[in-house]
Amino acid sequence: MTERKGFDDLAREALITLLENFWILREQDPDAYQTIRDRENMLKDYLLDKLGYHLIVHRYFAKLEKIPAIPEAWMGIETFQSPRDYALLCCALAYLEGITGYEQFLLSDLCSEVQALYPGELGLDWRNYEHRKSLVRVLQLLVGLGVLTVVDGDTSLFNQSEGNEVLYEVSVVARYFMRSYPKDLFHFQTKEEILAAEIFEGEGESTGARRRNRVYRQLLLSPSMHREESEEGDFLYLRNFRTRIADDLEKHTGLQLEVYRNTAMLCASEPRSIQTLFPDQKGISDIILQFAAFTRSQLAEEKWTCDSMGCVNLTLLEFEQAVKFCKETYKEGWSKQYREGLIKEIAKELLEHLVDWKFAKAGEERHIIRILPALGRLAGDYPKDFWDKQYSNSEGPELLEV
Secondary structure: OOOOOOOHHHHHHHHHHHHOOOOOEEEOOHHHHHHHHHHHHHHHHHHHOOOOOOEEEOEEEEEEOOOOOOHHHOOOOOOOOOHHHHHHHHHHHHHHHHOOOOEEEEHHHHHHHHHHHOOOOOOOOOHHHHHHHHHHHHHHHHHHHOEEEEEEOOHHHHOOOOOOEEEEEEEEEHHHOOOOOOOOOOOOOOHHHHHHHHOOOOHHHHHHHHHHHHHHHHHHOEEEEEEHHHOOOOHHHHHHHHHHHHHHHHHHHOOOEOOOOOOOEEEEEEEEOOOOOOOOHHHHHHHHHHHHHHHHHHHOOOOOOOOOOOEEEEEHHHHHHHHHHHHHHHHHHOOOHHHOOOOOHHHHHHHHHHHHOOOEEEEEOEEEEEHHHHHHOOOOOOOOOHHHHHHOOOOOOOOOOO
């Protein structure tokens, strides 16, 4: 294994920045780019050894090509709302392939080309509001990532009418948006085949290196790692080498590894350099913490039970009843949206966020909701002065520690 001396605080921040961002453009963030460039060799060695990832440091950008151990629904583009958005993105990128860096083009020209490239029998109709909204989401993504620059006009106005014109300029980084594959994409039939086509060289051909890569990818790219969803032997590998892995991750990322019987996760002692942490500032995060506290109380009173994997299986009705209890107990601290919202709507949103953070799993019909062990790591309640105001004449409920 390569010796990585001098992996300092700046190198750790650079590693987190690479993991958290699609890429780092020199023009937009010169300091972060220069830090990565200065520590390029040690970052490349570590990422290839532990995760099997290739770090690309170009004169205009730095990019870590992140491939998940297990693809998850939340790993898609957050602003996209339908498969049409992804199809339009591919068509737009195909159009940009024929344009050189810093060349300008009109939105109307892109619309004509994308319409011709779009697959399927139904095709696109720019008179359709939903089709225009899809393209706007794609263009806003490309502008946000620095692939395109708006020279004149307003992309969002295309929502109102297909006649609105915008002038764009293509960045030199446009050609590097898509990652390279070992063979033409037409040779793949499923996403599993694409994931299996990764190139491992030398030590990477061994099962041990592949397993190490999968475990590190799962820990660093997902909120948590569960025994039942991991490759056979991966969780056992994590448990056997937990001390070594914990020391390594804390040294190189500043994150602390927590391993339990059926789940493992990385936790941050402070949110300094990490963009995506739970809990965030969204009101639904408070409800998740309160739901977690309720789940603990139900288990303590043996009203709910865990299965062999440490999961709690609830019917949709039981889940909604739990949400109803949380609302009746905590609603005075909730925002107006949730105080006045219907239980079914709150339960639906809560479940979506629980699934995104890997605190729960649900089938397509959502008849059975599976509460995962990671939720047991959390619990939350309002501070004592809140309850003193709510129950000034009586003793409030027992407080729970976060």
